[in-house]
Amino acid sequence: xxxxxxxxxxxPGCDLLQRxxxxxxxxxxRCPRCGHMMAANKPDSLERTLALxxxxxxxxxxxxxxxxxxxxxxGRHVSTTILGGVLEMWLEGxxxxxxxxxxxxxxxxxVYIGLMIVILLxxxxxxxxxxxxxLLRMLDLSQPWGMAEVMMLGILVALIKIAEMAxxxxxxxxxxxxxxxxxxxxMMASFDxxxxxxxxxxxxxxxxxxxASAEMADMGG
Amino acid sequence: MTEKIDLDNIPEAAIVPxxxxxxxxxxxxxxxxxLVAIGIAVQRILSEGPTITIVFKAAEGVEAGKTFVKxxxxxxxxxxxxxxxxxxxxxxxxxxxxxSAEGLxxxxxxxxxxxPRVTLSGVSGIGTLxxxxxxxxxxxxxxxxxxxxxxxxxxxxxxxxQPGRTFILQADNLGxxxxxxxxxxxxxxxxxxxxxxxxxxxxxxxxxxxxxxxYDKYVTNETRFWEASGIDVTMGASGINVDTQSVVSMLVGGxxxxxxxxxxxxxxxxxxAAFPLFRSRATAMAEHETVITPYxxxxxxxxxxxxxxxxxxxxxxxxxxxxxxxxxxDPAKEFIQPRVDIQLYPARFMAHVKKSAALDxxxxxxxxxxxxxxxxxxxxVRAQLRSGNILTGQLYVAFDNFRGVPKVKIDxxxxxxxxxxxxxxxxxxxxxxxxVLAKIDxxxxxxxxxxxxxxxxxxxxxxxxxDREVLxxxxxxxxxxxxxxxxxxxxxxGKDAPAQQxxxxxxxxxxxxxxxxxxxxxxxxxxxxxxxRGKTQEKSK
Amino acid sequence: xxxxxPTGIKWGFVSCEACGLLTKPxxxxxxxxxxxxxxxxxxxxxxxxxxxxxxxxxxTICYIPANVMPVMVTSTLTSVEEDTIISGAVLxxxxxxxxxxxxxxxxxVMIPLxxxxxxxxxxxxxxxxxxxxxxxxxxxxxxxEFVGRWSMxxxxxxxxxxxxxxxxxxxxxxxxLGSLFFASVVVLTxxxxxxxxxxxxxxxxxxxxxxxx
Numbered sequence: 001x002x003x004x005x006x007x008x009x010x011x012p013g014c015d016l017l018q019r020x021x022x023x024x025x026x027x028x029x030r031c032p033r034c035g036h037m038m039a040a041n042k043p044d045s046l047e048r049t050l051a052l053x054x055x056x057x058x059x060x061x062x063x064x065x066x067x068x069x070x071x072x073x074x075g076r077h078v079s080t081t082i083l084g085g086v087l088e089m090w091l092e093g094x095x096x097x098x099x100x101x102x103x104x105x106x107x108x109x110x111v112y113i114g115l116m117i118v119i120l121l122x123x124x125x126x127x128x129x130x131x132x133x134x135l136l137r138m139l140d141l142s143q144p145w146g147m148a149e150v151m152m153l154g155i156l157v158a159l160i161k162i163a164e165m166a167x168x169x170x171x172x173x174x175x176x177x178x179x180x181x182x183x184x185x186x187m188m189a190s191f192d193x194x195x196x197x198x199x200x201x202x203x204x205x206x207x208x209x210x211x212a213s214a215e216m217a218d219m220g221g
Numbered sequence: 222m223t224e225k226i227d228l229d230n231i232p233e234a235a236i237v238p239x240x241x242x243x244x245x246x247x248x249x250x251x252x253x254x255x256l257v258a259i260g261i262a263v264q265r266i267l268s269e270g271p272t273i274t275i276v277f278k279a280a281e282g283v284e285a286g287k288t289f290v291k292x293x294x295x296x297x298x299x300x301x302x303x304x305x306x307x308x309x310x311x312x313x314x315x316x317x318x319x320x321s322a323e324g325l326x327x328x329x330x331x332x333x334x335x336x337p338r339v340t341l342s343g344v345s346g347i348g349t350l351x352x353x354x355x356x357x358x359x360x361x362x363x364x365x366x367x368x369x370x371x372x373x374x375x376x377x378x379x380x381x382x383q384p385g386r387t388f389i390l391q392a393d394n395l396g397x398x399x400x401x402x403x404x405x406x407x408x409x410x411x412x413x414x415x416x417x418x419x420x421x422x423x424x425x426x427x428x429x430x431x432x433x434x435x436y437d438k439y440v441t442n443e444t445r446f447w448e449a450s451g452i453d454v455t456m457g458a459s460g461i462n463v464d465t466q467s468v469v470s471m472l473v474g475g476x477x478x479x480x481x482x483x484x485x486x487x488x489x490x491x492x493x494a495a496f497p498l499f500r501s502r503a504t505a506m507a508e509h510e511t512v513i514t515p516y517x518x519x520x521x522x523x524x525x526x527x528x529x530x531x532x533x534x535x536x537x538x539x540x541x542x543x544x545x546x547x548x549x550x551d552p553a554k555e556f557i558q559p560r561v562d563i564q565l566y567p568a569r570f571m572a573h574v575k576k577s578a579a580l581d582x583x584x585x586x587x588x589x590x591x592x593x594x595x596x597x598x599x600x601x602v603r604a605q606l607r608s609g610n611i612l613t614g615q616l617y618v619a620f621d622n623f624r625g626v627p628k629v630k631i632d633x634x635x636x637x638x639x640x641x642x643x644x645x646x647x648x649x650x651x652x653x654x655x656x657v658l659a660k661i662d663x664x665x666x667x668x669x670x671x672x673x674x675x676x677x678x679x680x681x682x683x684x685x686x687x688d689r690e691v692l693x694x695x696x697x698x699x700x701x702x703x704x705x706x707x708x709x710x711x712x713x714x715g716k717d718a719p720a721q722q723x724x725x726x727x728x729x730x731x732x733x734x735x736x737x738x739x740x741x742x743x744x745x746x747x748x749x750x751x752x753x754r755g756k757t758q759e760k761s762k
Numbered sequence: 763x764x765x766x767x768p769t770g771i772k773w774g775f776v777s778c779e780a781c782g783l784l785t786k787p788x789x790x791x792x793x794x795x796x797x798x799x800x801x802x803x804x805x806x807x808x809x810x811x812x813x814x815x816x817x818x819x820x821x822t823i824c825y826i827p828a829n830v831m832p833v834m835v836t837s838t839l840t841s842v843e844e845d846t847i848i849s850g851a852v853l854x855x856x857x858x859x860x861x862x863x864x865x866x867x868x869x870x871v872m873i874p875l876x877x878x879x880x881x882x883x884x885x886x887x888x889x890x891x892x893x894x895x896x897x898x899x900x901x902x903x904x905x906x907e908f909v910g911r912w913s914m915x916x917x918x919x920x921x922x923x924x925x926x927x928x929x930x931x932x933x934x935x936x937x938x939l940g941s942l943f944f945a946s947v948v949v950l951t952x953x954x955x956x957x958x959x960x961x962x963x964x965x966x967x968x969x970x971x972x973x974x975x
Contacts, residue, residue, distance in 0.1 A: 004797060005784040010770035010777035013900050014964040017768040017775065017784075033767070034900040034964070048247045055251035058258045066261060071926050076353060077289070077296070078926050085925035092924060094937045100945050101921050104914065133799035137780040144952070147911050147918075154918025157862055161919075162926060164857065165933075172261050179254070197781050203800030287928070353930070 045192035050120040056183040063176035073166035108145035115139040126199040149181045270320040277372035280312040282354030292358040297322035329361030333373040384434035392498035405477040411436035447505035449477035515637035518561045526616035535620040541565035606645040807959035817954035824946045832938035870916040877951045891966040903960045913948045
């Protein structure tokens with residue numbers, strides 16, 4: 001059975017052991033050795049992030065169901081949604097690329113937002129059950145794979161390429177994607193992991209009961 | 222009296238604990254998002270038009286999500302799904318129609334697939350090569366909405382709301398006419414055949430035609446209709462005659478109409494009036510020539526080659542035809558003489574003359590016609606037999622001006638009146654040919670043959686002499702020539718020969734020119750793409 | 763004995779990568795699961811150097827067909843043209859949008875190359891136990907992590923151009939095989955950044971300290 005230490009952490013960037021001081025609201029803490037962002041005091045984190053996540057969920061639905069844009073040339077009209085773009089890639093034989101695109105812009109953001117909502121709702125009734133911790137781990141895994149903003153820039157490049165030869169119509173979908181990007185970025189900025197960890201029932205409750213003061217004495221010297 | 226101010230007894234303000242806000246301000250964001258999303262959804266639901274199904278036998282080029290439904294060239298809906306019917310014999314297409322076009326989807330609306338077609342009425346739908354096939358809609362008159370339709374195989378022939386009139390043509394058989402065959406007036410396409418069926422007794426065909434406004438007013442009670450399909454090729458005394466209305470009618474048949482000019486009391490025909498359909502323009506215009514003047518001609522020569530129906534021409538233009546070719550016994554002269562009866566159609570005569578009211582007036586009265594004819598005869602017009610076609614030996618009757626002919630007065634009391642003739646000179650031609658043949662006969666071919674033989678033997682001797690005497694001379698000349706050539710070798714053929722040098726330079730020039738041309742061709746090849754790819758081609762140059 | 767810099771590895775503490783809890787396991791090399799979040803504990807990311815090298819090499823192998831094979835095939839009435847990433851950027855430049863050409867070049871050509879080079883550099887310096895520029899190298903690693911996803915730009919451009927330009931027979935665009943290889947390069951380098959453990963950069967200092975003792 002291993003013991004644990006609270007209040008002391010090792011920097012994920014350089015493994016330096018350090019204590020996190022009490023932070024003023026909005027304040028941040030960096031690792032003194034390598035500059036890794038260790039902690040931040042985000043006021044009202046859980047409430048805010050939940051509101052943003054709900055908004056992001058609604059925006060996500062709109063972004064995926066409404067057409068992003070349409071073009072018109074020589075009397076022909078074509079318009080597409082995100083799913084339409086994925087389908088077209090699939091139909092043209094690029095199945096793997098289609099799946100990848102679908103994962104990065106549809107699955108990953110949905111998972112991220114969905115998990116966020118679930119976690120935040122669970123944590124409102126502290127202490128949350130331990131599977132919340134599992135969900136939080138999944139959340140962190142899915143975060144780097146949400147590429148809505150890269151897709152936005154890609155769409156812009158594609159549109160400029162196409163605008164030379166056809167008339168463009170912007171649909172509600174593209175504004176929804178823009179809003180989604182902003183909302184997800186705000187979510188990431190206002191989410192405080194530690195607040196959640198503080199409110200979760202430990203996976204191994206028995207270890208939780210152990211105090212760590214003995215170890216603290218060992219290190220203090 | 223002042224009271225002692227006792228600061229200790231001032232009551233304390235009650236602390237109002239900071240109310241824990243149930244909802245912080247940040248919740249406005251999701252509320253706004255929800256409102257916008259609901260707004261979008263509501264707007265989409267409200268602007269949803271009806272979804273309809275159309276069953277086609279074949280729906281080429283119709284794709285889900287890509288093909289549009291068009292009315293009057295305006296997109297009014299889009300195809301959502303395309304699938305086979307349950308028994309795999311038909312194609313079921315579902316389409317979503319815009320709300321704004323809801324009123325068009327009624328009981329008797331009709332749908333078809335517009336695609337490139339070459340049909341009886343011409344070529345249609347070529348535009349779809351660019352825009353892709355679409356589903357066309359013909360409006361119905363009913364007000365009853367309907368959601369399930371059976372699609373047509375071909376576009377409807379006409380739209381109900383087009384102005385014009387229908388007429389009926391009677392014919393023995395359909396010929397090369399079909400539904401959609403074009404209708405021509407003065408080579409303009411003014412309508413089409415819209416249907417046909419057998420008459421009640423099965424003895425003739427009723428062909429229904431539709432003439433668009435404003436051309437329907439040119440259909441009068443005297444109008445003649447004829448089949449203008451294909452190519453009319455007739456070979457007769459006037460030679461080979463090719464007549465066609467248009468390339469389309471050549472391919473798919475057609476009907477033309479015209480009103481003969483010399484008709485009185487023309488009034489526009491009633492709708493659905495019946496007309497006979499003739500096989501050709503000639504028969505159509507000829508048949509009811511109401512004014513026919515018969516004449517008789519007595520030729521003093523062979524009539525072999527003159528057939529009934531041969532044209533009678535004046536100065537090359539057809540003004541009548543031959544009706545009888547035969548012999549007549551003239552009791553006074555005790556002589557059998559050839560007799561040709563002809564019919565002249567003053568209408569045709571006059572039609573070829575520039576229109577003048579006076580002339581028309583003259584033509585209408587018999588005395589006027591007689592006077593006109595006498596005038597012509599006085600001027601020297603006579604009838605003459607002419608060869609229309611040397612190959613077939615066909616003859617025809619030509620009226621023409623002749624000089625120095627004695628004056629003849631037409632005796633109008635005889636019916637038919639006789640017109641003066643001129644000998645044709647054809648006989649002379651025949652005798653002339655005979656004479657030539659006889660002359661050829663007289664040529665002493667035998668004697669010529671003997672002379673030829675003598676000439677040839679002399680030549681033989683000469684050749685032998687050449688061999689013996691001339692050849693050695695030739696040899697020495699040839700040697701000298703060789704010498705000369707060797708020296709020219711140096712100047713022409715040697716590697717650095719100046720002449721060769723020039724030639725090489727010339728070749729290089731040619732090569733350079735060829736390269737330049739090929740470069741130009743490459744550039745031209747790439748040019749058409751720039752039209753589609755972007756207009757900034759010039760800028761980047 | 764000087765204490766030196768307190769690091770988890772020196773003092774036998776394992777930090778949970780998911781929730782940050784420090785535990786002192788009985789056996790550092792088999793730390794078990796985190797008591798707080800239940801995630802698997804490991805002292806350093808599993809087999810980090812080998813895995814990262816393997817992924818980098820795989821990505822480099824994919825990089826060649828990614829740039830040589832066409833990513834887009836444009837068919838017009840008169841011609842069929844294949845475009846690789848670079849030729850596509852050149853076309854953008856030729857048609858006057860030099861800014862777009864620059865964006866595509868940077869995102870699709872330079873960034874993947876830079877990522878591969880940076881990760882290789884990080885691996886080499888770690889394997890040589892270099893203690894120079896540790897802070898800068900850590901910053902480099904964070905940059906690689908952050909910037910990697912933007913290389914997916916061209917994939918999205920291709921996806922949406924293909925989705926919109928379907929106007930047979932006038933003009934239609936199909937994706938080429940190059941896009942698949944290109945996507946693999948991006949994915950492989952993203953995973954490589956995940957498998958690399960930046961703490962190794964600093965572990966070399968521990969070795970140095972022990973040597974100096």
